[in-house]
Amino acid sequence: MKKLKPYLILLAALSCLVILFAGIWTYQLNSRIQEGLEQKKFLPPTEYYAAPVEFSAKLVTTSKSELVSVLKLRGYRSRDWNQRLFPGDFAEASREVCQNSVPPILPEGVTSCLLLAVKETADPELSKLALQMAAFDSQDQLAAAFSGNPLQEATKIALEPELFAQYLDQQPIMQNYTPLGEIPTQCLNAVLAIEDSQFLEHSGFSFPGIARALLSNVTGGKVKQGGSTITQQMVKNYFLTSERTLKRKATELVMSVLLETHSSKDQILETYLNIIYLGQNGPFQIRGFGAAAQYYFNKPLEQLELPECAMLAAVLNSPGLYDPFLKTENAIKRRSLVLDRMQTLKMISSEDAEKAKSATLPTRQSYSVNETAPYYINAANKEIIKMGLDPLGLKVFTGLSLVEQQAAQQAIRGHLDQLEAHNKKVKKIKESGKTLEGLLVSAHNQSGLISAIVGGRSYRLTQFNRATDGHRQVGSIMKPFVYLTALIDSGKNGKVYDPLTPLNDIPFSYRFDGQKWSPENYGRKYFGQVPMYFALKNSLNSATAQLGLEVGIPRVIETAKSLGIESPLSPVPSVTLGAFELYPLEVLKAYVALARMGNSIPISTLRAITNEKGLTLYESHPEGQQVVSEVATAELISMMKQTVRSGTAQGVSLSGFTTPAAGKTGTTSDYKDAWFSGITPEQSTLVWIGYDDPTSNSLTGASGAVPAWISFMKKAPLSQVQNDFSWPESVELRPMEVDEENKVLHFELAFPK
Structure with missing residues (x-):
């Protein structure tokens, strides 16, 4: 027994140690659970919501059956008119029943209506429009909209935004x-x-x-x-x-x-x-x-x-x-x-x-914004952080259009794949291991909200967001600012400029800081004396550079800055041809201002932000500011419309795109960057195609960027709006008939009254 005693003591000591360590380990695990529960419980994901789905009687035609179909697809419940409507319910009725039940006096021609209670949402804007009514004419087309409680006439029917992404850690x-x-x-x-x-x-x-x-x-x-x-x-x-x-x-x-x-x-x-x-x-x-x-x-x-x-x-x-x-x-x-x-x-x-x-299995839904929507989220987060907010746990209500985002993805990827498969030079570069890239960013002119962002062909391959962080030479995208400066300064110093003012398109040289600058036209083809609109639509370097020198480089830079360009611009002659780097969002903001007839508005991905308690931290209420002459801008827009009709971007009209549009192509030296910035009265869209390094690709704005713009805009809902630009009352549109190389063109140009 005495011999066993030391072993028993040792065994007891070891048992105590095991129990001690087990206790410590259990305590640590317990603490880990307590801390984890506290942290995880109050760590909600950041939620990103798309823009509300909207139906406007004044813009895009909407039938009753289309609206009902959308409501049912979103899980709304059809009710009888005399039943109480809960969030997510709708009811249809005749004009007589509607008129007897709701306050607004319905417009003449209305034969039926649809009353709906919008689903509950944290969206600050939509929460104020919980009750809405759509009025339809005899053809079952949306004729008027009402919202609020009590109902008042509105410009649109708006449904709750869809949650399209969440991020946690x-x-x-x-x-x-x-x-x-x-x-x-x-x-x-x-x-x-x-x-x-x-x-x-x-x-x-x-x-x-x-x-x-x-x-x-x-x-x-x-x-x-x-x-x-x-x-x-x-x-x-x-x-x-x-x-x-x-x-x-x-x-x-x-x-x-x-x-x-x-x-x-x-x-x-x-x-x-x-x-x-x-x-x-x-x-x-x-x-x-x-x-x-x-x-x-x-x-x-x-x-x-x-x-x-x-x-x-x-x-x-x-x-x-x-x-x-x-x-x-x-x-x-x-x-x-x-x-x-x-x-x-x-x-x-x-x-x-x-x-x-025996029940059938589900089928995959058609929408798939997941591959490139992260570029949009990346851009939204940059704005949120710039505001001094931490994105964690926020509900972020964006301007993203699910339809447009999908169209943008398809446009960029499809066009890049097409070029790498069929363009000889691009195909050869692809075989060497380099991948052609692209970006597309689009905004609605009325609100300034960015509706789609594609910052590259695949977020999985590269998280570099070219739409927000790409700083590239823009080439001829800059030229409209040169012509706008001349139109703004028309009459000063005795020189008058309008769309028909003749410019000299001939070879020339200019000495600057001891250097000789000799810009050349594409293909070294010159046209002699040409009207301003012709020089712009055909992107003539010589005529544009001479015009820029005539009105003054500092004035051209001033015009660009007033429209929203923030990157440094050096007062050198080549600035007239875009031989400097800009960010895509700068260019988009400037072109949105042009589409708004010289009225600048902030562009943003954000509509509103709330925290997890429902407190509104931010709500967008953009106000436009007239930064340049609307008359001069109207003249410029009438000239830029000829770019898409018969100029460097005529592929737009040849494709069958019928919505009134204007724009400008851009091609940088050695064909490293291909751009197109196109605007319609409702929407502005910018496309870039190129390589991340300065590899020449043989693509021009017309061959590289325009096809992707067309593909996207044909699917954008606002392209259904066929209204022309809102011309100021102080300009007149004059019909033109011009013979260009035995082809008679009919168009209109804007002039001051």
Whole structure:
């Protein structure tokens, strides 16, 4: 016994140490859980919302059937007129019923109306327009709009903005937090049946589950099955990694028990169902049942039925393996397994199970803004940070148009692929390992809101946002500022300028700072004496440079600055031809001002920002400022319209694009950059094509940028508006008939009255 005593003492000491270390380890894990719960609980993602979907009687024609179709697609519910409307409801009625029920006096010709209650939204603008009414004529076309409570005449019908992206810790996710009480019982039962039928009974882990996992792992020779309860899965997702080691498993077991001492079963299940990974939408992780319901079924979680609940429970185990879009056979088998398990546990009847098994799988939705929308989000975050705000947890309401963003993506990618496949020089450069890049940025002229941004062909390949950070030579994009300066200064110093003023387009040289500058026309082709509009539409370097020197380089720079150009411009002759770098957003802002007849307005991605408490931190109320003469700008626009009719961008009119448009192409020296900035009365869009390094690509603005602009603008909803530019009353449009190389052209130019 005396011999055993030292060993017993040693054993006791070791046992005390083990208990001590176990206690310390458990305490540390407990602290980790407490800290994690506090941090995670109050760490909401940043949410990004697209622009409201709008219908205007004055711009784009909208039929009643189109509006009803959109409402139903967005989950609105049709009600009888005499029923109370809740958010997300609409009702139709005749003119007589409408007139007797609502305050506004309906315009003549209105034969029916549609009353709708907009879905609840944190959007500061839309929250004021909860009740809206659309009035239709005898052809069922939208004739008038009303909004507010009481209803008052409005310019448009506006539906709640769609959530298009969420970020948490700079990681793109899609998540829609849903309280446990709003999750359908069928969905709860489906998850419990297939994942953890003993969830309400165990204290964090299941001995039978662990036994099954150990048996599987021993027979398999490696750790391949976890036997995890829902609590353990939550611990793994919330606090740990997904590595499969015995140490991590032991930590998971202890933390699961500790978690159940800190949280109720309802809290654990609610959190689990809102954070669990359920798939991938491009670069965005689908997190939680709320986001998964929208992604897979395009409907709110609370509207899901048994087959859909079973499908989500099936996907949960392995989203890649049971993806209903890509792995349909696997998805059907796993869904059947979920339904069989629910039937075994008497959660559903055999009839319900068989009926659910026969339900069709969902199909992928058409919208896919995920590949390049990150460029838009990147631009929005830059603005938010510039305001001194931290994006974390904010609700960001943007000017993004889902339709335009998709069109922009397709336009840039499609055109770049086309050039690399069929343009000999670009194809050869592609074979050497270089990738052709591009950008597109577009804004609505009335609001200044940026509706689409593509900052490169793939955000996955490069996160450099060319639309916001690209600083490139702009070439002939600068020329309109030269002509505008001349038109503004017309009459000063006895020199009059108008669209027909003759300019000399001949070779010339100019000495500056001891150097000789001799600009050349494209192809070294000169036209002698030509009118101003002809020199601009054909982008003649010689005529433009001489005009710039005549009106004065400092005055040209002053005009550019007044329109929104902020980059430094050196007072050298080559500034007239754009031999300097600008940011794309500077150019866009300047061209928006031109489209607004010299009235400048801030351009932005942001409509409003609220915090997690619903407090409005920012709301856009842009005000325009007349920065240059509207008469001179109108003259310039009439000249720029000829660029797209018969000048360097005539591909626009030849393509069948009929919306009134004006613009200017740009090609830099050695063909390194191809630009086109085109404007319509409603929208301004800028396109650039080139390489990130100064590689010559043989592309001009006409061949490199114009085709992408056409592709985008043909799909932009505002291109349906056929109204001409809003010409000032102080100008007159004079018809012209000109014979150019035996081709008679008919057009109009603007002149001061």
